[in-house]
Amino acid sequence: MVGIEKGKALLDDLIEKAGGCAVVDGGFATQLEWHGASINDPLWSALCLIKDPDLIKRVHLEYLEAGANVLITSSYQATLPGFLSRGFSIEEGELLLKKSVKLAVEARDKFWDAKRRTPGNSYNRALVAASIGSYGAYLADGSEYSGCYGPHVSIEKLKDFHRRRLQVLVEAGPDLLAFETIPNKLEAQILSLEINLQACVELLEEENVQIPSWICFSSVDGENAPSGESFKECLSIINKSNKVAAVGINCAPPHFIQSLIQKFKELTGKIIVVYPNSGEIWDGIAKRWLPSKCFDDNNFELFATKWRDSGAKLIGGCCRTTPSTIRAISRVLRSDS
Ligand SMILES: C[S+](C)CC[C@H](N)C(=O)O
Ligand SMILES: N[C@@H](CCS)C(=O)O
Numbered sequence: 186m187v188g189i190e191k192g193k194a195l196l197d198d199l200i201e202k203a204g205g206c207a208v209v210d211g212g213f214a215t216q217l218e219w220h221g222a223s224i225n226d227p228l229w230s231a232l233c234l235i236k237d238p239d240l241i242k243r244v245h246l247e248y249l250e251a252g253a254n255v256l257i258t259s260s261y262q263a264t265l266p267g268f269l270s271r272g273f274s275i276e277e278g279e280l281l282l283k284k285s286v287k288l289a290v291e292a293r294d295k296f297w298d299a300k301r302r303t304p305g306n307s308y309n310r311a312l313v314a315a316s317i318g319s320y321g322a323y324l325a326d327g328s329e330y331s332g333c334y335g336p337h338v339s340i341e342k343l344k345d346f347h348r349r350r351l352q353v354l355v356e357a358g359p360d361l362l363a364f365e366t367i368p369n370k371l372e373a374q375i376l377s378l379e380i381n382l383q384a385c386v387e388l389l390e391e392e393n394v395q396i397p398s399w400i401c402f403s404s405v406d407g408e409n410a411p412s413g414e415s416f417k418e419c420l421s422i423i424n425k426s427n428k429v430a431a432v433g434i435n436c437a438p439p440h441f442i443q444s445l446i447q448k449f450k451e452l453t454g455k456i457i458v459v460y461p462n463s464g465e466i467w468d469g470i471a472k473r474w475l476p477s478k479c480f481d482d483n484n485f486e487l488f489a490t491k492w493r494d495s496g497a498k499l500i501g502g503c504c505r506t507t508p509s510t511i512r513a514i515s516r517v518l519r520s521d522s
């Protein structure tokens with residue numbers, strides 16, 4: 186087995202060994218902030234790649250200790266234009282992107298080595314998913330939750346935005362790519378193969394990416410992508426790509442998840458991945474989380490089994506969830522698998 190099939194087998198194996206449902210980590214930026222990192226910045230969590238890489242590794246280790254089977258890298262808002270605007274050269278920006286994968290791989294390997302030395306352990310090595318935040322994340326105006334990219338954003342522009350970062354992250358050697366908070370069909374479209382759609386010869390195909398991806402959407406109404414486009418439309422495009430192993434929802438309120446899993450089950454045969462936020466709402470202008478209908482760790486524990494029973498095979502948390510949330514999810518999924 187080679188290339189993409191080998192990568193998919195690695196993911197299937199992880200899920201199987203985890204008892205049918207593997208655990209994704211939780212809010213990465215949230216935990217950085219809990220440790221005192223100041224990330225109110227256009228680079229958001231990626232600022233720590235410059236300022237405090239040791240903290241990034243520490244947070245990855247905390248999520249592994251909490252039971253995460255998949256680590257998502259610190260590259261959500263790490264982009265070459267973002268680094269260039271801070272005075273870095275292209276080469277330096279590319280090194281920062283690579284560093285995001287390196288830090289997660291080092292944490293994963295350190296944790297795995299320690300576990301392997303424990304007699305009688307049945308620990309399975311975690312996978313590293315390189316985060317690729319949406320164009321809206323880079324814009325840093327909250328548009329990953331609205332899908333409003335304005336009239337001048339074409340498929341070509343989005344492909345140009347994603348292409349080099351995708352190449353660099355793949356070269357750094359993660360196990361998976363995690364496209365996060367995709368808010369509209371146009372952006373999903375560039376990530377998968379749909380030869381007959383507009384000018385779109387899709388990026389994963391063009392770049393002949395040999396590791397599997399997941400594509401996760403945000404949602405603000407619990408039924409559609411934030412742009413208002415239906416998930417039926419979005420998934421019909423993604424379903425045609427063999428490069429995409431899993432689809433799902435991230436950073437949406439947790440009370441939307443159950444019905445969205447049921448909807449996705451009807452629309453795709455791909456692995457379903459869900460990692461909602463706490464239910465708080467991001468105010469992209471004020472740059473802060475507003476309280477709303479929230480889940481605490483007990484709710485996550487209660488709902489994780491329901492989400493698994495509905496068909497999700499990768500479950501974790503996104504913004505405003507912490508290692509304690511992941512510990513609760515991991516404990517409940519392990520105890521009755
Ligand atoms: C997942 S959101 C909370 C990340 C931050 C956002 N892109 C911003 O920069 O405002
Ligand atoms: N994985 C991202 C958040 C996506 S909304 C991070 O915490 O950096």
Ligand SMILES: [Zn+2]
Nearest residue numbers: 436462503504
């Ligand atoms: Zn999030």
